[in-house]
Structures are given as structure tokens and as C-alpha cells.
Amino acid sequence: MRSRSPLADHTVVVTGAARGVGAALAHEIARRGARMALLGHEKASLKAVAESLPGPALAIEVDITDPIALAAAARTVRTGLGRPSAVVANAGIAEGAPFLSTDPAAWRRVIDVNLTGSAHTARAFLPDLFDTAGYFLQIASLASIGAVPLMSSYCASKAGAEAFAHALRAEVAHRGVAVGIAYLNWTDTDMIRDADQFAVLRELRARMPRPARQVYPVETVAARLVRGLEHRRTAVYVPAWLRLTQPVRAALPPVVLRVSRRALPQLEAVRACEYTGPLGAGGQADHAASTRER
Template sequence: MQDSPLEDRTVVVTGAARGVGAALARELARRGARLALIGHELGALESLAASLPTPALAVGADVTDGDALERAAVLVRSRLGPPSVVVANAGIAQGGPFALTDMASWRRVIDVNITGSALTASAFLPDLVRTSGYHLQIASLASIAAAPLMSAYCASKAGVEAFAHALRAEVAHQGVAVGIAYLNWTDTDMIRDADRHAVLRELRARMPPPVRSVLPPELVATRLARAVERRRTAVYVPAPLRLVQATRAALPAVIMRRSRRALPRLEAAGQLTPTGLLGAGGLADDVEARRRDLPDGG
């Protein structure tokens, strides 16, 4: 792609092993960016890096490990140069009734999605100040409208939205821009796994048509890449999510009324069960967590 402001710029993407992160990495490389791909699935990141048309670096790091992210930042600077853009994309999800949820899993969603985003910003903020760069926080429809049976995910995405607003106000005078990407259902391993569970499949099916459709990750990546090029404060994918933002104050009451009707039926059918961490990314995170719990770290 000609004349992109991203050409020859270094861009960091966390959670790039698959889904939106991988699609965004490909789209940014197509626009001439050098990519630093960060996550704990090093093999998948290395395969993606090797397939990109521009210089790319795969770095194995858990986003909840601040020391690992600091080391990653040093490596990225030395190999690719200081980043002009950081995309905090890494995230996991689980579903099911809060009362039946394994709290260690619930806390892990919070830790990856909120703490991981903050640690990512912390590790690379000196670079963004140096380059007058742009930080894009990947959020969700769940940041705007909290749904039943997704308490950890909704809490985490509301948290990253608030974090991004606060960070934007702190760093604007330093020339750093901060954007929030509000994404809806995207055709990723996480969403395909969610659709295997009747309760989450029905949750999506009961949404209004504009926001229940599942979008291809390539389309989402194109919209995100444009937002990065233009240093957008907010990007909504699909665009009608902007209308949901405008009505968010009324949403809790609407969601509660619908839940009161739907949940008793689902409970009677035995469909209100915990899902565990969703998708291949959730499985990989669970494997990584088990490795970390071993006495010698694996």
C-alpha cells in the first residue's frame, strides 16, 4: 500500500498469534510497518512473522509479566527501532454463571485483559513519548453493555476502556494519542468456541441484527489499521456500535428485563454452566498458567 504513514514505522501488537491480532499484523505489514509480535505462543508468532512482507520480530512474553514485557521492549528497540504504535490486543474470555465460576479463572481474565494492557502500555510508553506515538486499546461491545454470564470479560473490558480514557488525559500534552477500539463479534477461535455453548450462542442471537452479526477478522483489521493511521480517539466495528454508545445509560435496565425472562428457561434446561477459558487462545493461556505453577517454572 502506497503512502501510508505507517511505512517504515515499528508497530507492537500483543496477542498476535491468531484472530484479530494476527489479521491486524498482516494488514499493518501490508501498509509497510515493521511488526513486533508479542505473546506466549512463540511458535505461532514466529510463523506469522516469517510470512509477513516487512521486517517482523516474534517475542515470547506473557502480558501479565511486567519484567518480560520490559525485556521485550528492549529487544524491539534494538531490532526494529522505537515503536510509534502499540496495540494492546491480548485478551481472553470465559462464560457462565458467576456463582458457579472458578474464581482463579475469573481472576485470570481480569489479569490478562486489564493488568496485561496496563503493563503493555507501561513497557512501551517511553517509546511512544519519544516518537509522539499512538496507543490503541482493544475494547469491546462489552465495555459499553455488560451482559449476564460474562462477568469477568465485561468487567475487564469496562476496565480497559476507563484505563485508556485516563491514560489519554495523562499523555496528551506529551504528544501521545490514545484510542479505544470497540469491537463486536468477530470470527475468531474465541467466538467459535463461545457458539458451542448454548447459553452464549443464545446471548448473541438475541441481540439486534446490526450487532449480532459475526464479522471476518480481515474486515476488522482493515478498520483498525485505518484508525491507527488516523490516530483515532475511538473506532467502532461495526459502525452501528456507535449508536449503542449513545444509549448506554439505558442498557442495564433493558438487559436486566431480558435476562429475567431468558435465564430461568436456560437454567431449567441445564444450560447455565461455566465454559472455562474460551478458544485456542484460552487453552494456550491455561497451559501457560499451569507451566508457571510448576516449582521450576516448567
């Protein structure tokens, strides 16, 4: 028999839980006996995920770039499920194109969601994690380690989220709170499936080394993340070989530069570098919600 999970009978918060990695994480964590708080856009989808879980769950529609709304969400979680013992800052969006072709507001929105939204999430729930000696898991990316062209906002936001998590870890360790960073490669979500519809991003992935271009099932990714969550890991790599990029990360920019000098002129010649706009249903939902709020 499987031993009892450390997450059993504890409250866990996941942002960006309406679909993709967030929804898969919610299922994996709930199966281990945790009470789930699902945060994000798309209220109907959040509710559907919550209702499909085997245990207690709350679906809370909230924009993670709004600190006042997040503080209210934290109060709702505290009242409805108890103080969280773990928080996963998973919500994220992306767009693709040469930097000068991107919409400035959309470019800034990626930073706001992926970096500032993660910081707002930590700010809202850290008081609870202090009380529970809890764990904060920041979902990062291979893009945190090695930036690539045509995704400048996403790479900048994920590198920033990694740096934020490192700084936060040093600040809160003496309070008994652990902070982890999860480095993910390409995962089979609607964001990545949408990206593959655009020649510029499809070619970007195709020109990566064979292991780096592989797309991993979301259930596989979620299962590995939950094991990291259970053991309060400082770093979680999905797939495991991504840890090998850490010692050589300083060597990655020159490699990317050489490949880009050959590949980008070819893509530009066939006008394949079109602006993608927000990728995936999650990105489009965020765009719709943020546009309404302006």
C-alpha cells in the first residue's frame, strides 16, 4: 500500500488551475487527500475541475495581478478550507514574435502575470505559510535557465520568477517556510499546442536539441511536481535531465546566438515571424479578463 502522503488533510493552493498543468496538479494533489483551493480566470472551468476532485475544493475566480483581490481570495481559502500548508504559483501566459513585432501592452502583461502575479501570490499567502511552516513552489521553466529569441517576455518573466524565488527562500527560511522552483520543459498543454500552430514557434522548438524539443504529457509533469511538493524540494526538474543544464547555463547564450544567426534569416525570408498574440485558451482568457478590467 502507498504510505500516507504528507499533503493529506492539508490545504493546498494552486493558481492557474482551470486547465493544463494547474488542473492536472489539482487532481494529483487531491488524490493524496489534500483540500484544494483553485485560483484563476475562467470560473466555469475552475468550478468543473473543483467538482471533479475527490475531496473538498474551492474554485475562486481571481486575477493574480490584483493584490487586493488576491488578499480577499486568501481570506476565503482560510475560512473555507483552513490555512494553506502549500502554495503553487503556477499561473502563466505566453506570446511569441520578434520583440519589435509584439504589442507593448501584451508584452508587459506576460511580465505582470508570470512574475508580478507570482510575487502577489506569495504576499497574499505567506502569513498562512508562516503559521503552517509551509512550502511555496514557483513554477519556472527551461526558459529561466536559457533564454531564446522570439519569446522575450516569457523568458524575462520566468528568469525573474526564478530570481524572486531564490530571494524569497533566503528571506523566509528562518521562519520555517521552504521555497522551491520547478523547471519545466515543453508540456502538452493548450498553450504549447497553440504555439505549434505558428511557424515561428514550431521552428524554434524543432531546432532545439532532440531531448529539449520533446513534449511531455501533462499528467507525467504533474506527478513529478507533486513528488517535489511532498518532499519540499528546493528544485524540481521535469524531465529530470534538465538539472544538467544548471552547471552549463553560462554557455547556453552563445549556443543560442549561433543557432539564431542561421535560423532567423530563413524564417524572416518566408515571413514566418508573425506575432502570435496570447497563446492557448488560458492566455486568451487572461487577455479577455484584463481587457475588461481596463
